[in-house]
Amino acid sequence: QVQLVQSGAEVKKPGASVKVSCKVSGYTFTSYGISWVRQAPGQGLEWMGWISTYNDNIKYAQKFQGRVTMTTDTSTGTAYMELRSLRSDDTAVYYCARDRQRTFDSWGQGILVTVSS
């Protein structure tokens, strides 16, 4: 079955960077893009960006432009999201999701990234 398995929780200091991973299985990695979505504690969902796993086309949400980098490794079927210059309001659960025809039909389990001094 389709699975997206994300790396473990992270604790970072303000100003640091975090890189999280999302390893897929159960389907051909390059058949669907990956989107990243975050959710601050008690808040709603916020789309961060999308990457094509086929040709590495990328679209970042304007809010994260210049601070986020999304990449893929097709040899391992893994997507990565790096967020730099972390602030306390970046504390959130970060999800990867399979982007199938512009809807997110499978999600990773989420990674809690805590930014605290």
Place this chain on the structure above:
Amino acid sequence: EIVMTQSPATLSVSPGERATLSCRASQSVSSNLAWYQQKPGQSPRLLIYGASTRATGIPARFSGSGSGTEFTLTISSLQSEDFAVYYCQQYNNWPPEYTFGQGTKLEIK
């Protein structure tokens, strides 16, 4: 940026009754609208896409309607497992761009 507004913020309904959730877009999104369900501590789950097509494995009691700027998610007869937060999401085909509503919490009355 397209803004998605969901109403109400919280909806209290008794099991077995019908629930109607609304989502409004700040400009037309055609039928590029999806609905997700999220339970506490879980990842969101896709319910509806294309405004009215149920995703794989979603029970028939979930239905979506609307186009343009006004959308509705209806749950015809609430089951205990349906109490959750529901998000609408608009999507643009190219370039990919997405916006979520702020969510509607469906709680037991």
